[in-house]
Amino acid sequence: MPTAQDGFFEYLAGLDCSQLKVYGQPEGTVVFPRVPVMRLEGPLLVCQLLETTLLNACNYASLMATNAARFRIAAGPDKTLLEFGLRRAQGPDGAMSASRYSYLGGFDGTSNVAAAAAMGIVPRGTHAHSFVSAHESFADLSTRMLGEVDLLGAALGYRKEMAYASPSDSELAAFVAFAQAFPERFLALVDTYDTLASGMPNFICVALALTLQCGYKPLGVRLDSGDLAYLSKEARKLLKEADAKYGTQLAACTIVASNSINEAVLHALDDQAHEIDTFGIGTNLVTCQAQPALGMVYKLVEIKGKPRMKISQEISKVTIPAAKEVFRLLGSEHVPLLDLIVRAGETRPAVGKRMLCRHPFDEKKRCFVTPTAVLPLLGLVWLGAGAKVSEADAADAAACSGGSTSALQAGQAGREQDLRSPPPTMQATRSYVAAQLALLREDHLRAVNPTPYKVSVTSELYHYIHDLWLSEVPIPELA
Amino acid sequence: MPTAQDGFFEYLAGLDCSQLKVYGQPEGTVVFPRVPVMRLEGPLLVCQLLETTLLNACNYASLMATNAARFRIAAGPDKTLLEFGLRRAQGPDGAMSASRYSYLGGFDGTSNVAAAAAMGIVPRGTHAHSFVSAHESFADLSTRMLGEVDLLGAALGYRKEMAYASPSDSELAAFVAFAQAFPERFLALVDTYDTLASGMPNFICVALALTLQCGYKPLGVRLDSGDLAYLSKEARKLLKEADAKYGTQLAACTIVASNSINEAVLHALDDQAHEIDTFGIGTNLVTCQAQPALGMVYKLVEIKGKPRMKISQEISKVTIPAAKEVFRLLGSEHVPLLDLIVRAGETRPAVGKRMLCRHPFDEKKRCFVTPTAVLPLLGLVWLGAGAKVSEADAADAAACSGGSTSALQAGQAGREQDLRSPPPTMQATRSYVAAQLALLREDHLRAVNPTPYKVSVTSELYHYIHDLWLSEVPIPELA
Numbered sequence: 001m002p003t004a005q006d007g008f009f010e011y012l013a014g015l016d017c018s019q020l021k022v023y024g025q026p027e028g029t030v031v032f033p034r035v036p037v038m039r040l041e042g043p044l045l046v047c048q049l050l051e052t053t054l055l056n057a058c059n060y061a062s063l064m065a066t067n068a069a070r071f072r073i074a075a076g077p078d079k080t081l082l083e084f085g086l087r088r089a090q091g092p093d094g095a096m097s098a099s100r101y102s103y104l105g106g107f108d109g110t111s112n113v114a115a116a117a118a119m120g121i122v123p124r125g126t127h128a129h130s131f132v133s134a135h136e137s138f139a140d141l142s143t144r145m146l147g148e149v150d151l152l153g154a155a156l157g158y159r160k161e162m163a164y165a166s167p168s169d170s171e172l173a174a175f176v177a178f179a180q181a182f183p184e185r186f187l188a189l190v191d192t193y194d195t196l197a198s199g200m201p202n203f204i205c206v207a208l209a210l211t212l213q214c215g216y217k218p219l220g221v222r223l224d225s226g227d228l229a230y231l232s233k234e235a236r237k238l239l240k241e242a243d244a245k246y247g248t249q250l251a252a253c254t255i256v257a258s259n260s261i262n263e264a265v266l267h268a269l270d271d272q273a274h275e276i277d278t279f280g281i282g283t284n285l286v287t288c289q290a291q292p293a294l295g296m297v298y299k300l301v302e303i304k305g306k307p308r309m310k311i312s313q314e315i316s317k318v319t320i321p322a323a324k325e326v327f328r329l330l331g332s333e334h335v336p337l338l339d340l341i342v343r344a345g346e347t348r349p350a351v352g353k354r355m356l357c358r359h360p361f362d363e364k365k366r367c368f369v370t371p372t373a374v375l376p377l378l379g380l381v382w383l384g385a386g387a388k389v390s391e392a393d394a395a396d397a398a399a400c401s402g403g404s405t406s407a408l409q410a411g412q413a414g415r416e417q418d419l420r421s422p423p424p425t426m427q428a429t430r431s432y433v434a435a436q437l438a439l440l441r442e443d444h445l446r447a448v449n450p451t452p453y454k455v456s457v458t459s460e461l462y463h464y465i466h467d468l469w470l471s472e473v474p475i476p477e478l479a
Numbered sequence: 480m481p482t483a484q485d486g487f488f489e490y491l492a493g494l495d496c497s498q499l500k501v502y503g504q505p506e507g508t509v510v511f512p513r514v515p516v517m518r519l520e521g522p523l524l525v526c527q528l529l530e531t532t533l534l535n536a537c538n539y540a541s542l543m544a545t546n547a548a549r550f551r552i553a554a555g556p557d558k559t560l561l562e563f564g565l566r567r568a569q570g571p572d573g574a575m576s577a578s579r580y581s582y583l584g585g586f587d588g589t590s591n592v593a594a595a596a597a598m599g600i601v602p603r604g605t606h607a608h609s610f611v612s613a614h615e616s617f618a619d620l621s622t623r624m625l626g627e628v629d630l631l632g633a634a635l636g637y638r639k640e641m642a643y644a645s646p647s648d649s650e651l652a653a654f655v656a657f658a659q660a661f662p663e664r665f666l667a668l669v670d671t672y673d674t675l676a677s678g679m680p681n682f683i684c685v686a687l688a689l690t691l692q693c694g695y696k697p698l699g700v701r702l703d704s705g706d707l708a709y710l711s712k713e714a715r716k717l718l719k720e721a722d723a724k725y726g727t728q729l730a731a732c733t734i735v736a737s738n739s740i741n742e743a744v745l746h747a748l749d750d751q752a753h754e755i756d757t758f759g760i761g762t763n764l765v766t767c768q769a770q771p772a773l774g775m776v777y778k779l780v781e782i783k784g785k786p787r788m789k790i791s792q793e794i795s796k797v798t799i800p801a802a803k804e805v806f807r808l809l810g811s812e813h814v815p816l817l818d819l820i821v822r823a824g825e826t827r828p829a830v831g832k833r834m835l836c837r838h839p840f841d842e843k844k845r846c847f848v849t850p851t852a853v854l855p856l857l858g859l860v861w862l863g864a865g866a867k868v869s870e871a872d873a874a875d876a877a878a879c880s881g882g883s884t885s886a887l888q889a890g891q892a893g894r895e896q897d898l899r900s901p902p903p904t905m906q907a908t909r910s911y912v913a914a915q916l917a918l919l920r921e922d923h924l925r926a927v928n929p930t931p932y933k934v935s936v937t938s939e940l941y942h943y944i945h946d947l948w949l950s951e952v953p954i955p956e957l958a
Contacts, residue, residue, distance in 0.1 A: 004661075044613055051607070055566035056574060087534035088772040090765075093572025095535060128530070130779035133787040134523055166953045182483075192789075197953065225796070283772040286569075292766035293567040300609035308612040317704070474645045474676065 019043050021393075022382035025326075027423070028065070028104055028433040029377060030440065032453050034360065035326055035339050037062075037296070039378055042387065044303065051298045060094075061101050063294035067285060068105025069437060073445055074266035080278035082124045083110040084258060085286030098286035104430050106437075111280070119426055125280075126222045126256065127178055132192040135174040144176075146183060146214055152176050154209035155202075162242065164201035168193045172202045179206050179218075186210055187219040187256070195223060195231050200238045204250065211248050220254030222280070228257045228265075229272035236275040254278055262289055267447060309468055320360055320457065321468055325392075326378050329357075329371035336439060337369055338454035339377070343461045344392070349374050357456035360465060367454070498522050500872075501861035504805075506902070507544070507583055507912040508856060509919065511932050513839065514805055514818050516541075516775070518857055521866065523782065530777045539573075540580050542773035546764060547584025548916060552924055553745035559757035561603045562589040563737060564765030577765035583909050585916075590759070598905055604759075605701045605735065606657055611671040614653040623655075625662060625693055631655050633688035634681075641721065643680035647672045651681045658685050658697075665689055666698040666735065674702060674710050679717045683729065690727050699733030701759070707736045707744075708751035715754040733757055741768055746926060788947055799839055799936065800947055804871075805857055808836075808850035814918060816848055817933035818856070822940045823871070828853050836935035839944060846933070 020042035031037050038054065040047045068083075075081055083102040089095035092114075099115030109124035110116055116123035138144075144152040155176060159167065171193055179186045186207065190199025200221065207218035223231050232255050239250040258280035269276065283289070299319040300308050307321035323344040331337040340349055340357055349355050351374055359365035380393050424432070443451040457465070499521035510516050516537065519526045547562075554560055562581040568574035571593075578594030588603035589595055595602035617623075623631040634655060638646065650672055658665045665686065669678025679700065686697035702710050711734050718729040737759035748755065762768070778798040779787045786800035802823040810816040819828055819836055828834050830853055838844035859872050903911070922930040936944070 048607065048609060051609075052566050056568065056571055059567055060569045060573070087531050088538055088774075089535065090539045090569035090573030091576040092535055094539070094569030094576070097570040097573070128527065129789060130527060130530075130787075133779050133789065134782050136782070136785060165956060168953075193951070194953065194955075197955070283774070287766070287771035289771055292768055292771040293762040295567075295762070300612050303613050303615070306615065308609075472672075474647075474673065476673075476676070477644060 064101035065105035072106030084282035222256040543580035544584035551585030563761035711754035
């Protein structure tokens with residue numbers, strides 16, 4: 001049963017975005033609560049139809065990149081982080097988004113081969129437990145040899161010399177088979193039977209044979225269960241013992257760890273002086289365990305030049321009315337001091353000019369700022385054929401200036417997509433994210449109880465909001 | 480840099496699923512921990528390549544349907560449940576999965592129009608806050624009329640007669656505009672300014688005019704903020720007041736509620752005798768807030784007729800070795816008593832035959848069961864052209880029998896997809912889920928501390944597992 005007239009559907013069919021202007025922050029910009037990440041100007045109905053599409057496109061993407069960045073901060077800059085989330089994401093497309101935005105947030109690779117191929121990310125992973133358990137004995141090997149060397153014989157020789165007590169033969173068969181297929185990429189999953197009693201000894205035997213008999217450099221091991229801090233330290237000790245005996249450098253092998261790792265686990269491992277080089281993180285990364293949804297909203301703030309305001313009893317749900325611009329004000333050494341929201345058309349902040357900045361709702365919270373640099377955050381990213389560029393638009397397109405040189409360059413790279421030029425590469429955006437985070441004060445990035453970053457409004461906008469509020473919200477009548 | 484030989488890629492390119500057999504439970508079957516939902520038989524490499532694809536396809540789907548079913552149980556059978564999660568799901572495809580599986584789990588409609596169109600689900604939603612805030616005064620109305628009636632004038636007349644204190648004119652303008660466009664679908668979002676002081680009075684004025692002057696039946700209101708239990712009760716009171724004065728039946732209007740609803744909120748609302756008829760649930764439904772990931776795994780259990788077992792220090796991670804079949808044993812009134820895992824080829828359970836059923840790992844947990852019906856859960860769903868049907872396969876295809884008649888029919892519907900016949904419709908699967916849940920004992924479905932449903936193994940399989948364990952796991956040497 002039709003619930004609207006035919007004319008309405010014809011009207012919908014004729015709609016396009018030619019009257020639309022979209023302002024956005026460059027992808028990867030660090031954003032704070034209340035700061036608009038996007039501003040649309042155009043016919044009400046077109047803007048309204050885009051609401052859910054844009055929220056769907058931005059919410060999970062931003063959440064995922066943020067979560068990945070938090071994992072990166074927790075792991076530290078020297079660790080390798082691999083995204084292993086394909087099997088737990090919201091279907092295949094959810095998994096592709098997870099791979100993309102975890103990479104942008106600071107991950108180094110993904111086990112999702114389709115994502116890696118599509119996005120130019122490095123595909124990374126290890127063999128499966130089933131590869132080990134599919135082997136039963138040395139008889140499963142089609143050959144003992146790697147090139148001219150009896151790889152199995154050599155490995156068994158080292159096993160004897162090292163006097164390892166009870167490693168599994170089926171596991172050794174699997175490791176030999178893997179080393180035969182990938183002698184240059186020998187990375188073994190060592191926890192199928194017993195990490196320290198079987199997996200590590202078997203790895204070391206094959207690694208010694210690869211190194212000393214065949215001249216290859218083994219890559220490392222992966223731990224996927226148990227006490228990862230303890231096991232990684234013990235694993236490193238076993239590698240050093242072998243090095244001491246044979247003059248090898250197995251201790252330089254990579255130790256990969258996985259198994260329900262989350263941000264808290266990364267911090268805890270750090271406290272225990274773990275020996276892990278690479279983390280494979282899946283479930284808790286892609287489902288954003290700590291906060292599975294990001295609540296960005298899309299609100300009508302101005303219509304026909306008149307401000308509109310979403311009123312709510314909950315102050316966190318009140319939106320700031322009117323078309324707005326946002327500027328990041330930088331201090332000495334280009335450290336961001338605060339983000340300033342300005343009503344479009346108001347006087348903009350300027351370098352060297354002292355300015356009162358106010359909390360949008362709390363009259364007691366205010367400060368003066370004299371910025372050393374002013375970075376406009378919203379730039380024109382879509383200009384419909386029937387929409388017009390204002391002088392302010394043109395000024396912004398020219399004015400985007402960043403903090404550090406790299407942030408500036410990355411910012412410019414972000415800006416070059418304005419007016420439909422091609423978007424920056426994922427690598428450029430990833431560097432931009434890292435540069436942005438590097439500029440922030442450490443206390444803003446702290447995992448627990450971070451100092452809130454200031455998001456302010458001009459004094460002019462402050463009064464504008466409060467006058468509007470008082471005029472729109474009736475005073476309740478208690479009876 | 481290539482990391483494998485060309486021959487390997489050629490080999491991959493020639494692979495297909497012609498040697499593969501897949502056994503699966505009908506979609507929508509209620510499953511319990513440790514019970515295999517799928518069993519694959521075929522070449523190791525083909526089975527291995529399917530691991531992540533199948534996990535990706537099953538994990539989120541099952542989690543979502545389960546979450547939806549929990550919401551349905553919490554809300555009760557009489558409430559309407561609408562999925563509102565598109566903006567918070569993992570991208571557009573994640574959202575489509577969310578819509579599909581929340582429908583299968585017991586939801587009635589979705590606000591995702593694309594999903595509704597693609598899947599034959601009823602699209603459901605309300606107008607936005609911005610529709611209200613886009614209106615500023617009565618001057619925004621292109622006409623006061625609906626047909627021959629001065630709708631605005633009539634509404635203003637009721638406002639005066641009801642002596643409502645301070646409702647917003649801009650909100651009334653929006654409601655009149657909406658009623659003019661959709662007189663038969665008038666459902667108003669009433670919390671833009673103040674639910675009880677403005678939204679409800681404005682709704683009632685327009686609803687009275689629609690009913691008494693125009694002969695339409697208004698649908699209802701939506702609450703999207705505040706204390707939903709309190710507001711719904713007060714809203715119903717206001718509707719009754721109007722009915723008392725005008726002899727209308729506005730109290731029969733639907734009250735829709737949304738705003739961060741989760742399972743706990745549904746239970747809490749119930750305790751407060753709320754007056755809500757329909758729930759719109761988004762974020763906490765589609766991101767599965769209570770448990771954002773389901774950890775189904777895919778394990779090698781048998782190779783060349785020999786059992787393989789995933790050993791782990793954590794008992795919850797130990798998998799049961801060997802190819803297995805699963806039977807649901809039903810008791811009186813066809814209530815499921817337990818699921819019994821049987822090694823493929825072992826003696827199967829039979830109706831009327833007393834049988835010892837054991838916990839797979841705890842020797843003290845065991846019971847005798849004499850089933851009144853035996854429902855095989857795994858059926859052949861894919862048979863490659865090069866794979867063969869066994870006698871057992873043929874018997875299963877014929878033997879699928881359910882608990883109640885409806886579960887049986889739904890089960891058969893599920894079975895008809897075997898051997899590549901078309902899958903059941905979403906509506907049939909949704910009914911199958913409901914029928915399955917209706918058969919379960921209430922204490923198994925309880926939200927808090929449910930009684931665990933028994934998943935057992937035969938005595939034969941019990942000893943088989945334990946003998947294999949003891950032979951595979953070395954005894955640690957403490958020193």
